[in-house]
Amino acid sequence: METLKLEILTPNGLIFDGQAQSVTLPGEEGEFGVLPHHASITTLLSAGVIDFETENGTTESIVVNWGVVQVDETKVVVLVDGAVAIRGENESDVAKALEDAKKLIHDVSDSNVAIAAVSAKIESAAFRLV
Amino acid sequence: MANLKDIQRKIKSVSNTQKTTRAMKLVSTAKLRRAEELAKRSRLFAQKTNELITELSGRINCHKIGGISSRSFEIIEEPKMVDIVFVTADKGLCGGFNLQTIKAVKALLREHKEKKIKVRLRGIGKKGVEFFTYNEVELMDAVKDLSSAPDVARSAEFIQSSIRDFNDGIIDGLHIVYNGYKNVITQELHVNKILPVDVDDFDCEENVQSSMVEIEAEDEEKVLDSLITKYVEYNMYYALIDSVAAEHSARMQAMDAATNNAKEMVKTLNVQFNKARQEAITTELIEIISGVESMK
Numbered sequence: 121m122e123t124l125k126l127e128i129l130t131p132n133g134l135i136f137d138g139q140a141q142s143v144t145l146p147g148e149e150g151e152f153g154v155l156p157h158h159a160s161i162t163t164l165l166s167a168g169v170i171d172f173e174t175e176n177g178t179t180e181s182i183v184v185n186w187g188v189v190q191v192d193e194t195k196v197v198v199l200v201d202g203a204v205a206i207r208g209e210n211e212s213d214v215a216k217a218l219e220d221a222k223k224l225i226h227d228v229s230d231s232n233v234a235i236a237a238v239s240a241k242i243e244s245a246a247f248r249l250v
Numbered sequence: 251m252a253n254l255k256d257i258q259r260k261i262k263s264v265s266n267t268q269k270t271t272r273a274m275k276l277v278s279t280a281k282l283r284r285a286e287e288l289a290k291r292s293r294l295f296a297q298k299t300n301e302l303i304t305e306l307s308g309r310i311n312c313h314k315i316g317g318i319s320s321r322s323f324e325i326i327e328e329p330k331m332v333d334i335v336f337v338t339a340d341k342g343l344c345g346g347f348n349l350q351t352i353k354a355v356k357a358l359l360r361e362h363k364e365k366k367i368k369v370r371l372r373g374i375g376k377k378g379v380e381f382f383t384y385n386e387v388e389l390m391d392a393v394k395d396l397s398s399a400p401d402v403a404r405s406a407e408f409i410q411s412s413i414r415d416f417n418d419g420i421i422d423g424l425h426i427v428y429n430g431y432k433n434v435i436t437q438e439l440h441v442n443k444i445l446p447v448d449v450d451d452f453d454c455e456e457n458v459q460s461s462m463v464e465i466e467a468e469d470e471e472k473v474l475d476s477l478i479t480k481y482v483e484y485n486m487y488y489a490l491i492d493s494v495a496a497e498h499s500a501r502m503q504a505m506d507a508a509t510n511n512a513k514e515m516v517k518t519l520n521v522q523f524n525k526a527r528q529e530a531i532t533t534e535l536i537e538i539i540s541g542v543e544s545m546k
Binding site: 129131164197 | 288291292294295298299302306402472473476477480484487
């Protein structure tokens with residue numbers, strides 16, 4: 121299976137750096153997916169969830185509040201302002217991450233519809249874990 | 251005899267100073283570790299952001315892409331007024347750390363004066379601000395408590411007016427001068443040309459072959475504008491945290507040197523003290539002996 125290199129960076133450090141099979145990003149103009157050999161593109165991200173399938177097939181979700189993504193054929197570099205990874209060893213960890221993620225989204229968006237849409241996505245991502 | 255007492259007093263005072271400097275060194279070491287960690291984690295992000303912006307700007311200039319009204323990517327031939335933002339520490343006792351930045355700013359001011367470019371000086375950090383105020387150099391802005399406690403929101407707010415003025419055409423350039431962290435024993439002075447984006451290092455030939463960058467066309471302006479704003483804000487914040495790390499490393503070094511000097515001084519004073527004591531004993535003995543001699 122071919123993979124692409126995915127880097128997710130925040131001002132406070134690297135959130136993810138590794139190989140991924142596919143990435144789904146919350147673009148400013150709607151969600152879009154990236155597979156290896158994608159055409160080069162640079163665009164903005166809005167508040168939402170980045171889903172990606174790692175090398176060994178597991179899906180991970182990272183919630184971001186603002187970002188810019190640079191895609192070329194072999195790699196995806198995502199620069200974001202704030203990010204929370206939805207992952208954890210047990211249910212309480214996941215629940216905490218969920219809280220943080222929701223807070224992050226609430227801080228940037230004042231439209232209830234947007235918050236609700238993103239929240240639903242976060243919930244479903246968390247649901248996969250537990 | 252008074253001499254002996256004097257020396258003793260001096261030894262005491264020097265060793266007290268030594269205690270203080272040693273404590274200050276330990277404090278700086280602890281603070282440095284934290285600041286260094288923060289700067290290190292942000293470094294990658296700063297690099298990537300700058301790479302992205304330089305690449306975008308380089309491509310726009312190389313391919314002469316028209317229709318972009320953002321001034322950030324233009325090469326401004328004859329700037330009339332520029333902003334210079336400098337970052338120094340709030341506290342002294344850190345060797346030449348602040349002075350280095352001040353010197354660089356002075357050189358930059360001179361350079362701009364020769365080219366007849368007006369400069370608006372904006373300062374962060376008490377030491378630098380005090381220096382320029384004392385020397386009657388006009389500061390447009392002076393923030394005195396940001397450099398010891400960098401804060402994303404406050405630094406963004408500070409730099410916002412420069413970005414706005416640049417976009418409105420009031421200023422034609424933005425420089426950030428600060429003394430950054432290189433490693434524990436060295437600091438590195440940065441004079442960064444932030445706006446318009448510096449494309450001097452961008453090689454058109456080399457990059458013409460590589461894959462295209464495509465920006466979602468609908469809102470090109472919006473993408474570029476918000477990117478530039480983030481880029482400038484982030485550069486400002488990074489300058490602040492890098493400067494804090496450098497400040498602590500400089501202070502650690504300065505205090506280490508001071509402790510060593512104090513140690514040296516105590517040593518020489520001890521030798522002096524012993525000599526003086528020996529002298530006193532000898533004189534006393536001579537007095538006694540000559541007294542006895544004269545009695546015979």
